[in-house]
Amino acid sequence: MEQHIRESLMAAAPNLFGVPITENIIQFQQTRRDVEGDLTLVVFPFVKLLRCAPQQAGEKIKHWLEQNIQEVSHCNVINGFLNIVFKDTYWLEMLQTIQNNPQHGLSVPNSKPTIMVEYASPNTNKPLHLGHLRNIFLGASVAEILKAVGHKVVRTQVINDRGIHICKSMLAWEKFSPLNEKGERETPANTGLKGDKLVGKYYVAFDQALQKEAKEILSQWQSGNFADTSVEIQDAVLKFQQAKEGKDEKAQAAIDDKIKELAKNQTSILQEAKEMLVRWEARDPQVYLLWTTMNGWVYEGFDATYAQMGVTFDKLYYESDTFLLGKDQVLEGLKKGVFYQKEDGSVWIDLSGEGLDEKLVLRSDGTAVYMTQDIGTAIDRFKDFPDLHGMVYTVGNEQDYHFKVLFLILQKLGYTWANNCFHLSYGMVDLPSGKMKSREGTVVDADDLMAEVIDKAKIMTQERGHLDRISAQEREQLYAQIGLGGLKYYLLKVDPKKRMLFNPEESIDLTGNTGPFLQYTHARISTLLEKAAFDLMPLSTAATLKQEEREIIKQLSLFGATLQEAAQGYSPAVLANYAYDLVKLYNTFYQSVKILVEPDKSLRQMRLALSAGVRQVLATSLHLLGVEAPQRM
RNA sequence: GGUCCCGUAGCUCAGCUGGAUAGAGCAACUGCCUUCUAAGCAGUAGGUCUUUGGUUCGAAUCCAAACGGGAUCACCA
Structure with missing residues (x-):
């Protein structure tokens, strides 16, 4: 118009x-x-x-x-x-059009190029936590939104299944796991623990052992005992200790941290973990078996968590398969002059022309770094999916710099698709008590949180829900829909790039701008339409519209444009806020107007059509946010 | 210190491709269920949009600087 x-x-x-x-x-x-x-x-x-x-x-x-x-x-x-x-007829015709088109606002599926969306990407040494939840809900929702505007989408994750941190939990399990009466170490089967939780437990155990040993070394150093320490380390420690003289408290603490780092490096347990990594890289059968077994446990645990979250993936990448990639591309780029080599053999890229620094892409011993791997992986993906047009990386904003560099390098290597790569950067999730820190045990576990939220939903639904016609099994389903719906909406309604505060109380709220509020409206319309035995039929264009009614039709007509905006900005929050506004408008209408009991037949039909339109757009919006839309609650 | 992100009501957030009197929710207070689900609705109260300059007919929105918060600057991943 x-x-x-x-x-x-x-x-x-x-x-x-x-x-x-x-x-x-x-x-x-x-x-x-x-x-x-x-x-x-x-x-x-x-x-x-x-x-x-x-x-x-x-x-x-x-x-x-x-x-x-x-x-x-x-x-x-x-x-x-x-x-x-x-004119009212304009709006009534608009409503008619929306009613006739169940795909209102959506684009033709697969009418746009293929985009790969990466999210989740966990480490296999500990369970998923609140930060992962924001990442996963965000990535999953963006994938759905891109689909809705016509893109073909490949959902993927990189599983960080190798490296020193993985060896730490493996080693700790070997060293510290008690044996049962059959002489077995702890397993998910014989303890009943979820696989990822069991492995996470040993990762913590490793850290505790490391801290303890480091503390002993530190106290030896403090008393001047360097018997077990090499001369180089001793010099370094002494230098640091001297540097503390006359510095302020903050600087002293920073130096202490460095000394502590040295002490940690001296611990035998860390040495053992490093040796294990070497053996893993040499494909030592024993280590490999241990690695496959323990990762298997973690995958089982993750699968259960993903199932509860309601997310899936189309393609998995394992870091153990990809961590050697990229070296060839770097060497090729070196020939082309994109990179340069220092005397020690290390390879760098100079990005000072772009306002960035020099960045290492290959170590002097010829081994790959994180960046090398990401270059290789990106290129590999375009080989795996020949019709791939672009990628979305859902990764926290602490890696903004990394992705800026990565995309620049890919451009310089001549890959034009690098322009279609987007770092979906999101802010950290803070707790009212401050930052989440695994060391201080303030991490909110994903499984625990979901269980808690479902539990709260159960209690509150039993208080105020309309459960009489719902079977016991459906009720359990409903509690999960409400609890998880609330959690997802809570994490998605905020602009992704902003740091957000996670307030446990608010996250399970039912009133106001919350998931359950939207779900409630959906359920209310559903029962309304059911009672009215609503059927689609041509609308009379003669009716006069109330202000509340035309506002709703206007909002419905904006759905397509809003969806485009959400896709363009990779922001589920845009959609969430749209849906919230729609629901507010509808509720105002609902309270001020008779629908079922309206005597005028054509007016009743129009209001039912309006309700049906709202339900349709609301259901679609909720679906795109990964939130389920119950028929009753 | 360099670079990047953020700063809007007591709290959590919208609004930011410049436009009218800056909007929601939570918390507080007042009403509305013998009529379709009150997880709702209507209302009261709460703001120098961090500050200072600039551009403009017009700035929460754009530019610059300052202040405050955060991230990042490894031959870690």
Whole structure:
């Protein structure tokens, strides 16, 4: 409609104003809520052109609109704003169109290029936590949104299944696991523990042992005992200790940390873990068996968590398969002059021209670093999926710099698709008590949180729900839908790039801007339509619309554009806020108007159609957010 | 210190491709269930949009600086 008015106005401009106008003069915006109108044209840009007061210019356009645009009922000009009111028939036809199209707002599936969306990407040494939840819900939702606007989507994750941190839990399990009466070490089967939890337990055990040993070494150093320490380390420690003299508290603490780091490196347990990594890289059968076994436990645990979360993946990448990738590309890039080599053999890229630093891409011993691997993996993915057009990496904002560099390197290597790669960077999740720190035990476990939220939903639903016609089994399902729906919505309604506060109490709230609030409205409309035995039928276009009703149709008509905006900005929050606004409008309507008991048949039918439209768009929105839409609650 | 992100009501957040009197929710207070689900609705109260300059007919929105919070600057991943 905007486009229609814009084009007509531009075509008429030479006659109407005596001069042609450009597109950017015609600026539309949403009409203020306290003013009559469905669409507002900003008059100011015309003022200069026409050399008259805003009021005059507005009146002129107003008359033209009223006479030449069929859908316009009337207009008013206030303070340089031209508010256009459309005819009721225009809105009723809009409602009819929405009603006839169950795909309203969505694009044709697979009509746009393939995008790979990466999210989750956990380490296999500990269970998933709250931070992962934000990551996963975000990535999963963005994948759905991209699909809805027509992209083909490949959902993927990289499983960080190798490295020193994995060896730590393996080693600790070998060293510290008690034996049962059959002489077996602890397993998920003989302890009943979830696999990822069991492995995580030993990762913690490793850290405790490491801290303990490091502490002993530190106290030896403090008392001047360097018997078990090499001369180089001793020198370094002494140097640091001297450097502390005369520094402020903060600087001293920083130096202490460095000394502690040295002590940790001296521990026998860390040495053992490093040796284990070497043996893993040499494919030592014993270590490999241990590795496969323990990772297997973790995968079983993760699968259970993902199932509870309701997320899936189309393709998995394992770091153990990909960690050697990228070296060839780096060497090739070296030939092409993209990279350069230092005397010690290490390979670097100079990004100072782009305002960044120099960055290492290959160690002097020829082994790969994180960046090397990511270069290789990205290129590999485009080989795996020849029709791939771009990628979305859902990774925390502490890696902003890394991805900036990665995309630049890929560009410089000549991969044009690098321009279609996007780092979906999201802020950290804070707790009211501050930052989550695994060492201080303030990490919120994903499984625990989901269970808690479902439990709370159960209690609250039993208090106020309408459960009489729901079977016991369906009730359990409903509690999970409400609990998880609330949690997902809570994490997704905030702009991804912003750091957010996780308040455990608010996350399971049912009132206000919450998941259950949206679900409730969906359930309420569902039972309403069921009771009315609602069926689609042509609407009478003769009805007069109340303000509440036209507001809703207007909002429904914006769904497609909102979806595009959410896709473009990779922001489920945009969609969440849209859905919330829609629900608020509907609830106002619902409370102020009779529907089922409305005696006028065509009015009743129109209001039911309106309700059905809201339910349809709401259900779609919730689905795109990964939130389930219950029929009753 | 360099670079990047953030700063809006007591709290959590919208609004940010410049436009009218800056919006929600929570918390507080007042009403509304003998009528379709009150997990709802209507209302009251709460703001120098961190500060200072600049651009503009017009700035929460754009630019610059300052202040405050965070991240990041490894031959770690």
